[in-house]
Amino acid sequence: MSVIIIGAGLGGLSLAQGLRRAGIPCQVYERDESAEMRKQGYRLHIDDVGDTALREVLPPNSHELFRATAGRALPRTNIYDERMRLVTALEADGVQLNINRFTVRQILLRDQEVRYGKRFTHYEADDGGVTAHFADGTSVRGSLLVGADGVNSPVRQQYLPHAQVVDSGLVQLYGRLPLTPATRKLFDPEMFAVFSMIIAPDRTMVGFAPVDYPEPVADASARLVPDLRLRDHEPYMTCAVGARRETLGRSDVELAATAPADLKKLAFGLIDGWHPRARVLVEHWDAEATFPQPIRTSIPVEPWPPSRVTLLGDAIHAMSPAAGAGANTALRDGAALASALAGAPLLEAVAAYEAAMVDYGFAVVRESAENGRRYLGQNPLTTAG
Numbered sequence: 217m218s219v220i221i222i223g224a225g226l227g228g229l230s231l232a233q234g235l236r237r238a239g240i241p242c243q244v245y246e247r248d249e250s251a252e253m254r255k256q257g258y259r260l261h262i263d264d265v266g267d268t269a270l271r272e273v274l275p276p277n278s279h280e281l282f283r284a285t286a287g288r289a290l291p292r293t294n295i296y297d298e299r300m301r302l303v304t305a306l307e308a309d310g311v312q313l314n315i316n317r318f319t320v321r322q323i324l325l326r327d328q329e330v331r332y333g334k335r336f337t338h339y340e341a342d343d344g345g346v347t348a349h350f351a352d353g354t355s356v357r358g359s360l361l362v363g364a365d366g367v368n369s370p371v372r373q374q375y376l377p378h379a380q381v382v383d384s385g386l387v388q389l390y391g392r393l394p395l396t397p398a399t400r401k402l403f404d405p406e407m408f409a410v411f412s413m414i415i416a417p418d419r420t421m422v423g424f425a426p427v428d429y430p431e432p433v434a435d436a437s438a439r440l441v442p443d444l445r446l447r448d449h450e451p452y453m454t455c456a457v458g459a460r461r462e463t464l465g466r467s468d469v470e471l472a473a474t475a476p477a478d479l480k481k482l483a484f485g486l487i488d489g490w491h492p493r494a495r496v497l498v499e500h501w502d503a504e505a506t507f508p509q510p511i512r513t514s515i516p517v518e519p520w521p522p523s524r525v526t527l528l529g530d531a532i533h534a535m536s537p538a539a540g541a542g543a544n545t546a547l548r549d550g551a552a553l554a555s556a557l558a559g560a561p562l563l564e565a566v567a568a569y570e571a572a573m574v575d576y577g578f579a580v581v582r583e584s585a586e587n588g589r590r591y592l593g594q595n596p597l598t599t600a601g
């Protein structure tokens with residue numbers, strides 16, 4: 217068996233690590249020219265689902281490094297109103313970790329051979345195998361093609377053209393605030409241990425959460441995985457200002473063409489009149505780190521017959537970030553598919569993986585959409601788009 221994985225995001229790399237542990241040959245093809253090329257967000261919240269998947273797919277020392285570079289969080293989200301009065305605390309269960317997204321990717325990329333600059337265009341499948349074609353005119357043949365190619369997945373568009381991804385009605389402007397002795401004073405002590413959201417009556421939202429390292433990153437790597445040089449080691453607060461699209465008043469094309477410093481000004485304008493403490497947080501953002509993120513969601517579809525093509529992560533169940541679950545679910549998919557392929561013939565393995573994934577994946581899409589509707593004004597799932 218040889219597995220072609222399209223996309224070196226969290227889900228594709230989780231699968232690649234799991235297959236490597238199971239001794240199943242695979243190759244990852246990524247359209248970006250390098251792992252560092254694009255801003256993909258800063259902090260990830262990882263819960264039991266993601267942590268369990270990482271434990272399953274990574275060598276034990278790499279998993280220990282992941283745990284050693286992740287900050288511990290209290291199991292709740294605090295919601296304030298725009299006058300900074302605590303409205304409610306949403307309780308969660310189990311492991312709650314805050315980690316720098318690029319650190320997880322670097323750990324997942326270790327010992328992987330990713331072919332960069334390979335933009336998948338289409339595939340051809342027959343009884344003997346599947347051939348993936350790339351924009352540079354090359355192609356590769358394998359036994360199974362896995363679309364781990366994110367929310368706009370070209371693999372999904374060819375394989376399940378009826379599976380829609382739609383606008384959620386929300387746009388977020390993401391930023392980060394470097395944590396220095398001076399900026400630490402802007403936050404209450406509890407804000408270093410939880411995800412905090414300030415939400416106004418029109419559902420405009422400021423969210424922030426820390427990435428702080430329990431021990432110096434270089435010491436953790438030297439102790440656990442000496443051959444891996446982790447790039448990031450400075451603590452920060454990841455911050456987002458989110459609003460309904462009509463409140464923001466800019467199209468995706470306009471937002472994409474807006475300079476980071478102007479996006480920060482736009483974010484600041486959205487919280488005009490809010491409590492000074494809320495405004496000061498956005499004022500201290502690193503302007504150059506700001507980027508726009510339109511929020512899209514998949515619409516759940518019925519199961520389909522298994523074949524030599526399958527999907528994982530955002531490629532099949534993209535969701536709003538309102539449950540902090542997209543990355544966790546993508547990591548779970550990678551671990552689940554690797555484990556299925558290690559234990560059964562190809563089509564049986566794909567069938568078992570898809571039966572479970574369609575169930576838990578779309579359950580989280582629904583939960584995320586409901587949280588997004590309740591707290592952030594996301595379009596209801598049935599009428600989204």
Ligand SMILES: Cc1cc2nc3c(=O)[nH]c(=O)nc-3n(C[C@H](O)[C@H](O)[C@H](O)COP(=O)(O)OP(=O)(O)OC[C@H]3O[C@@H](n4cnc5c(N)ncnc54)[C@H](O)[C@@H]3O)c2cc1C
Binds near residue numbers: 228
């Ligand atoms: C700002 C932000 C914050 C988030 N925070 C959290 C969080 O705290 N917790 C959580 O669980 N989730 C979070 N999410 C969601 C999470 O990031 C996604 O669910 C997760 O990244 C999905 O992983 P994936 O591997 O499926 O897709 P991706 O990470 O999107 O990876 C897809 C990969 O495929 C590549 N690709 C695309 N098209 C092609 C092509 N044609 N050919 C080759 N390669 C291609 C892309 O370049 C990319 O590298 C957040 C999302 C955002 C945007």
